[in-house]
Amino acid sequence: MPTKQTAKKKSEKPKKNKSAPKEMITVLIMGKAYKVPADATIMGAIEYAGYQIKRGAGCREGFCGACATAYRLPHDYKIYTGLACTTLVQDGMWLAQLPAIPAEKPTYDINKLEPDVTAFQKIYPEIFRCVACNTCSKACPQDLEVMDYIQAAMRGNIEMVMDLSFDCLSCGMCAIRCPAEITQFNVGILAKRLYGKYLSKESKQLKKRIKEVIERKFDREFKQLMKMTKDELKKKYYERDME
């Protein structure tokens, strides 16, 4: 997988002369060739070439999924996928960012769903068209087992869907490649919500604490704290004990 490749080894010593010429390579941004630094990320390369990104950049650190990119490499028939913010360029890379992913997102009332297979049957019935081709997993830039969680959803195993889809960024590469036209990432979100709401064991202490707040248990102490001068507060702060 190209997303698992390691970065090129850096020079051995700190460069004192920072203007030393950079090693450059050629990438084809939507088919147009540009010379860019060999150690750039795809996003860095696009900006280096002179593009002002509007669609195709978000958090820039691998959390938001705004920068899904498809690319091919020379003499290689494969389509690769990656996040532009964290994938490094390679010489001869032919790339295009996906500005948006057409995705199925039905509306639903989470309070009216059951935490089992019926939720998926109602909201995302197309998952039962899954042909187990595994294209979704191969397309995932996070290397998630996407097909496995769709299969788990078909079995109503919500916890497994939650766990396997946990690191999903909704970049949409799975959905755009899926021959069964499933919107995998939204299935994952539904499963996580069902798990959090219905299947995660209740915290008794949380319930207790909320009751205490409602019964204004901390009122007196708050009033005292709010009346304190800065110096009094400071004293109390530096004297407080640590867990």
Next chain:
Amino acid sequence: MYPEYMRPSLKKVAQTRKQRFELAKTDKPVFPPMSAEEREEVLSKFHPDYKPDSKRKIKIGVNKGNIFTTEVAEMLESRSRIKPDIFDLSKPDLETDILIIGGGGAGCAAALIAAEKGSKSIISTKLRLGDANSMMSQGGMQAAVSALDSPTLHFLDAMGGGHFDNKPELVRALTENGPDVVKWLEELGMVWDKNEDGSLVVRHGGGTSRKRMHSSRDYTGAIIMRTLMDEVRNHPEKIDVQEFMPTIELILDKSGKCAGGILYNLETEEYFVVKAKATIITTGGYGRLHIRGFDTTNHYGATGDGLVIAYRAGAKLLYMDSVQYHPTGAAFPEQIGGFLITEAIRGAGGQPLNKFGELFVFPREPRDVESSAFIRECEERGNGIETPSGRLGVWLDSPLIEMLHGEGYLDKQFPAMHRQFIRYGIDIATEPMLVFPSLHYQNGGIEINAKCETNIPGLYVAGEATGGVHGRNRLMGNSVLDYNVYGRLSGKYATNYAKSVKLGALSLQHIQTYEDELKKANIKTKLITPILLPSYTPEDVRKRQLTAQYEGTLR
């Protein structure tokens, strides 16, 4: 993979690990925490906010004469994208109860509460819904839930972290609402880390006296944000999400009440007049201003747009002299320079070390103190590690966490961090990370009270765009709590207000007034704001764009 020349230093880190592990197993702090005097000293000598040219007086507007961070003052002393007289305000293109400016955590929370209480809203967001710093928080959210903890202890920690400059009423609302936010999010389907018995997993953060960091592996913000977004999209009849549609100016009515905004379609370049009974600003912070040339942990759109439009309309700002640098931004490899490395790494036992593999600071000082100590270690004491591109950094020893919590813990609890580094051949379970402070958070912002009200009637603000909640230094996990608590409160109070308010004729006069003030103060500037998007176009490319007109950073 680390370059060969770093090997001797890495070896020292490995050599001292056993001894540091023994130390970490005791109840005592692994390094003495600083006293008030020691904190003051390291801050005044090494925190970037204390550099002589870091601040100056702002020359115009409500806060005229106040000391602001230099880059912020420059951003505010700027011109509008629009000429007010070309707009026909008598025929709004859209009308709604509440205009919510910003589609991050605070905006989504506000919209959900407004919808629940019967208001219709428009979310105007510059990028996609959820393209926000909210999405990126890794380590967790503070809330005083555990039996050993209390909202008042949380209050004290937050006040001390903020150097007692926080507005106490705001901190009380923040901390007292914490437990309820945990519950509210869970009812929406948030997956919190839990123990077998259902109790919530809690960790320490910098400056916390109790373990109260609630997490969702290290994708906490991403999971909260996707839960909120999914629910927002379940109510299209109540919440109209307008993406790639930033609000570039506020509209007031004749009597000075906020009455909506001018929206700008980034793609078709059209402007739209939106009339709203109440307006909530939830635009987040300004990390992309790269203050003092620092890298930032912030998302692409963090350009302080809310500050600009609010200030131009006459809203008062608070603590705009204070910037937060997160101690642990990545320093190597170069491609991830400045990226956030969650504080939860230190909460779980990770230790910052110098090039000799020695501890030099308590790992969980408040962020400004911790950052200053890192800078001192690198710049004054010369004990940092230099990267091939000339950056300096200190080690953050993550393998120690595996020794403390068992093998496989990092991969399970910090999958995002593990993934971030393994791409570059660094396995954080066996090798430390190299870190240096990175521009992280806008401590100050638009002044609010505990109802999210500003000095402009009908203008509410929530989340990072506000000032006062965190004083002059925010603690880890309090911003996630902040945007949930105040996002919800703003939705509630804006809805109440919208039910009874009567608006007069709409006006953009304040834009002309501000322009006149610029002239009077003899400020000659080409800067057009809000900035909307940062520009990373190289100079040589710009030079060849011979016929391009730049409006701010955008062509």
